[in-house]
Amino acid sequence: MDAEKPLVDQSGRALGPRAVQTRERLLEATAELLSKRSVREIRVVEIARKVGTSPATFYQYFKDVEEAALRLAEQAAEEMPALAKLFDGTWQGKKAIETSRTIVAEFIRHWDEHRAVLLLRNLEADEGNRRFMRVRRNALTPILEQIAARIKEGQAAGQVTRDINAYAAAAALASILERLSAYHKELEHFGVTRDDLVETCARILLQTVTGKA
Amino acid sequence: MDAEKPLVDQSGRALGPRAVQTRERLLEATAELLSKRSVREIRVVEIARKVGTSPATFYQYFKDVEEAALRLAEQAAEEMPALAKLFDGTWQGKKAIETSRTIVAEFIRHWDEHRAVLLLRNLEADEGNRRFMRVRRNALTPILEQIAARIKEGQAAGQVTRDINAYAAAAALASILERLSAYHKELEHFGVTRDDLVETCARILLQTVTGKA
């Protein structure tokens, strides 16, 4: 399924086992720092120190911190196809809300796990950075396709109005999913718990996708 | 209505007219650069050069580029109360969809105008930067309150399910609104026009707020 992509250093040479491991540890350290502070505040020296190596080593594998972040975003994206599969569950009758809930909960879990990297990915993508746009598109396309497919089914069955565009609605729903984990702390100001959030989102998803109240 | 807040420089002294003008030009230059490249890539020297002054002058008025961005976010937030007022339009009968459409269109316009600054504001807020969190909360609260109020009306009238939490739903809808302009270019890949987007969002907003299909 996935061909072994050969990792290379900055000069294009393939990496041996030791190098692969060093690179991986640099990525882990970067992820950890990214979840603590903003990219701008991350010093390459610090990443290196965390791994017990020198800045020069970092530059052997990555052009800059941004490139390391890009690789992390690619790793996170690998979880998406599994997540998209959840849409294959039933959308008929009482079980439909459970399908919807599972998807929402899984999506939030994915975000909680990769929060810092995904936020950065989206910022860069929104700012027009092509490489991050590509990663985001690759990550979201399976989800968008699935939502859009369900909406089209709903429209074909006459349950969902044809005034909405399936892809636009899919993007809107994906936006909700993407932004929820980021908001959930602020929402506590309004007395909204995480469960409220999951349930509410699940209802909006279900309603928009199937037309059911 | 709004008391004149006295502007001050880094050492706390009030600004005279010349200084106010210089500060304003520095802010404009910052906004312009922010819309061209990422914060990380903005050099203070460059902002200064654009205004025909020196870096030291910039530091007279702002602690760093982030602070200038914060001030820009505060300026953008001043548009929100007017936007929130749009929710006072009718939500009864056929006109309801027009109210919804107007809100969505205005929100997107606001984002198109302040895109770079708002994206940065959200990234910083998501990363836990208190000052940006405050600005975002101040900006969004009027909108959230309005949406939540409509939903509660819908629930009281028995049109909207009580399984959803009004504030969570409001936040979800605000997320859609906030993220749409950022997406609209990528959505063209899927053949979604801006009008599709406005219409689809307006429908989701209407449906969630009033329970109407």
Added chain:
DNA sequence: CAAAAATCTGATATAGCGTCAGATTTCTCT
């Protein structure tokens, strides 16, 4: 185990940040 390949790092030039003392401009008062 010596030579070759792979990997790592000390040293460094380069560049932007942020500060401050003092220069320049504008204002005030007679």
Added chain:
DNA sequence: AGAGAAATCTGACGCTATATCAGATTTTTG
């Protein structure tokens, strides 16, 4: 108008982090 005061601006500089490269160190190979 013009001297002194206040406001505003800037040149110069010390500091920190980036990013590179030649060469040192470690691992692999035959």
